[in-house]
Amino acid sequence: MRHASAQAGRERILWTRSRDLARRAQDVHDVRAAGRLLWQEGLIDDVLLAGGRPWCTGLAIAREALAGVWPEGDLALSVTGLGITPLLLAGNGTAPVEEARRAKALWAFALTEPNAGSDPAGMEAAAVRDGPGFRIDGEKRFISLAGDALFLTVFARLSAAEKPSAFLVRREQDGVRTQLRENLGDHPVYAVQLDGAHAEAMVGDAGRGLALAYGTLALFRPSVGAQGIGIGREALRLSLARARERRQFGRPIGEFGEVQGLLVESYLRLLAARAVVRQAAQLLDQGAPAAELSSAAKLLGTEAGFQAADAAVAVFGGAGVLEGSPALRLFALSRAPRLYEGANELQRHLIARWLLRQDDPFEEGRHD
Ligand SMILES: Cc1cc2nc3c(=O)[nH]c(=O)nc-3n(C[C@H](O)[C@H](O)[C@H](O)COP(=O)(O)OP(=O)(O)OC[C@H]3O[C@@H](n4cnc5c(N)ncnc54)[C@H](O)[C@@H]3O)c2cc1C
Secondary structure, three states: OHHHHHHHHHHHHHHHHHHHHHHHHOOOOOHHHHHHHHHHOOHHHHHHHOOOOOOHHHHHHHHHHHHOOOHHHHHHHHHHHHHHHHHHHHOOOHHHHHHHHHHOOOEEEEOOEOOEOOOHHHOOOEEEEEOOEEEEEEEEEEEEOOOOOOEEEEEEEOOOOOOOEEEEEEOOOOOEEEEEEOOOOOOOEEEEEEEEEEEEEEEOOOOOHHHHHHHHHHHHHHHHHHHHHHHHHHHHHHHHHHHHHOEEOOEEHHHOHHHHHHHHHHHHHHHHHHHHHHHHHHHHHOOOOOHHHHHHHHHHHHHHHHHHHHHHHHHHHHHHHOOOOHHHHHHHHHHHHHOOOOOHHHHHHHHHHHHOOOOOOOOOOOOO
16 A cells, blocks of 8 residues: 555656656757756656666656657657667666766667568668677668667668667767658658668677567557657647637637537547556556557557547637647647557557457456
8 A cells, every 4th residue: 555655656756747847848849958858857767767677657657748748858758768778678788878878868769671660570681790899781761869869779680591689889970871851740750871880789689689679669659658648638738728718609619519529539538548558557567568458558549649639620720720830730749659669550450369369358367
């Protein structure tokens, strides 16, 4: 009992800290500056490093607080977490993590390639041993923060017959070229060209790269749902204010049943998704695989966020689609999370496979 209330207190404090930071820093749009602030405020340490691996519940709380208000902060926290976590899971990376902490720097996670998106096992990037390190050739794409990070965790094969391994690559070197790709939501994603890029170390054992990548993505999956909820929460907050203030036909538009329907639908979807996100994160923190529940959390949270952002555009009417409209910004932000870290269609496929193995999916203990 005492343990449960201490835990609830820790979670409340994290929520308040993250929310305060998001409000203070919301005009910091430069992702490197965002990363520095997160290190400075101890958020990266508390959420990602303190327990020796990510605290999934803490990550979900922090991301919900940051995502709708200070998306650059959410991005810097989550992507740095994705980059560092393979080293934490492999248990062999304290020196580079210390270096990143001292430099208050970002870290990127370079898995996706032109011919290996939803199925990273098809990757072609090749690594060869070179003295105490390695050289990597290949092309990665859609790599968040790759042009801003101190280190990239890069996945590549030592030979065509071997399973991929993970490598630690310092961005600033001749063998690494990054090119920013503009996109909906202004998410800084880069194409990365590796031409004999020097990797200073292998992360974990040879052939364990995909296990580390999937293990990392599994820990972060509920937090992508939390990101969606954070975006949706902010959209609902804006919609409510607009529904109270904007008058048509002599009345606030919030008195019309159709507008109320949009608000209620947004709220109910966010409420339900949030419960699933927290349940999945707690199970992961307890060491349960919670794979299907994490897929559900990612899917429900990001879909609820997208729906709430779309509803905000509707509630704002024509003003909702104008350049610079906050509703439009949230709408743009809410699309890509449905795509990345396992597209939502893929999550549905995984849930369907799990469902078909169950007699009664709601039976006690089914999610452990
Ligand atoms: C903004 C953004 C940031 C990103 N950041 C990173 C990053 O930091 N690091 C990184 O490595 N990658 C990153 N990605 C890449 C992202 O993870 C991939 O885009 C994603 O995995 C999908 O791969 P793809 O784009 O090649 O689509 P494809 O794999 O070609 O998929 C296309 C469509 O087919 C569907 N599909 C594919 N397989 C299945 C299946 N088995 N069942 C059902 N449907 C399926 C997909 O759901 C999708 O709808 C990012 C992407 C975006 C958009």
